[in-house]
Amino acid sequence: MKIHYPSVSVERRDSLGNGLIKISFRSPELAARLRPGNFIHIRVTQQLDPLFRRAMSVHSADGELFTILFRIVGRGTELLALLKEGARVDILGPLGNSFNPPRDGETAVMVSGGTGLPPLHFLARSLIRDNGVDPETIRFLCGISSLGDLPLTFDVKSLGLDLLISSDDGSVGVRGLVTDLLAHKLQNADVSKMRVYSCGPEPMLRVVANMCVARGVRCQVSLERHMPCGVGTCLGCVVQSPTSDDGFRRVCIEGPVFEANEVRL
């Protein structure tokens, strides 16, 4: 199984402000193999420091192109952000598993926190485009810190689905946490007809997972961990799991998408 694409070209790079960067890459073969939930592992330099690749969820994959959307938070992402159109990058992918789509008659509820948005965007987009799901049946709850992060949500908005935004400071959307929006959605809802998909900071995922498990809602969470190898060999990315033999699961290969009751966050 091929996973190493040592020379993928950068098609386009956009700065969305607030340290948010969107990059699209051209690789017909890789683009065709990517599924919502998958991630790629990118070599940010050919030098030995930073040594490890950086993991990025796929934001969309279309024809010959695929995109990532990330925030500059340290040296690795700083280097990634410097990539120019035409540059060549060494990528491993597709890595990790993918989301289980909702069954007929089930509504998808996405719960996104900050830069946890890309895999949920990819999922929503592919449900609409490939699975013929009516956009209006998809609920997309999106938590951001403030107005400056609003551009994160633009691609979601253009999917024409039911988008609800919360911000920590109330500068855009509802003031408060995205988990409050979820709690509200779950009230009076027929939870047997819902499926929740979530990605974001772990404290947020913990609340989402607990809420869904308590209410008996089917829920998948996508986790982000430090990932040295990304292919299951270093055992560095494990999460505690009550359902696994040795108490752990590797996020890079058994995840990053898990059933909410499979992992202890």
Place this chain on the structure above:
Amino acid sequence: MSGIDLSVEIAGVRFRNPILTASGTFGYGEEFNDYIDLSMLGGIVTKSITRQPRPGHKPPRTCETTGGMLNAIGLANVGVERFISEKIPFLKSLDTNVIVNVAGFSLDEYSEVTRMLNDCEGIKMLEINISCPNVGADGLEFSSTAQSAFKLTDELKRISRFPLIIKLSPNVTDIASIAKACEDAGADALSLINTLVGMAIDHTTFKPRLTNVTGGLSGPAIKPVALACVMKVYRRVRIPIIGIGGIMDQFDVAQFLIAGATAVQFGTANFVDPDCTVSAVDGLRDYLAGMNMSKVADLVGKLQV
């Protein structure tokens, strides 16, 4: 290009080239079978196998550092029984030399695992990870004194039907004297180095970055230390040395051979590029051709001082 001989021999075992994978960085081999042709490699070393299964330490278990990483995986492995029933059948099918790494927390544990592996087909050598604390006794690592390293090697030599590689720790005052003790006890080869003890601290929370507080440092950052260890040990013993520590490409391989190693292991590099070992095999051939050399074995110990 043709006519270049990459083969080396260690304790009567022939390796098609001097490039092996390091314990704990290559799983049980099967994890990489999807990505690379394992028959291109000189050999593979499994992760450390212990008497009982070990789940490993609580996360976070790894942390990136300048030019390297810290790990405190905690010798997570399936235990020798499941290793024999579930992993050996695959390893046996491989067209490369399989070396099983053995670890334990008492002399008895090492002995028992070694004895159980005696009945397995498909193993070429054992590598003994002696960087483990002797829990029932003084609690010091077997690797930390010449006496304890001698005693362990001597005991396992009596049991094992396979040639033994003793894997040395750099966290000692004089690695060469420990190497000598292992040779005196009958070790067939030595591999070095294991990781260096290190730690990383988050200055905003005052917390260590690893749950285990300290971990083992590996990667390019440790290469100079490893090269010096190989040279010192080469000057002291006659048995073959397998060099380990920060090796990323064919040039690093050449440097370790020049320092005195007969073969090398790639560890952390596998995490950066799953196919780094295979690329280095090709690269080594090109390097030798460029140096007008026809045999990789001719590099061994050729340091000019």
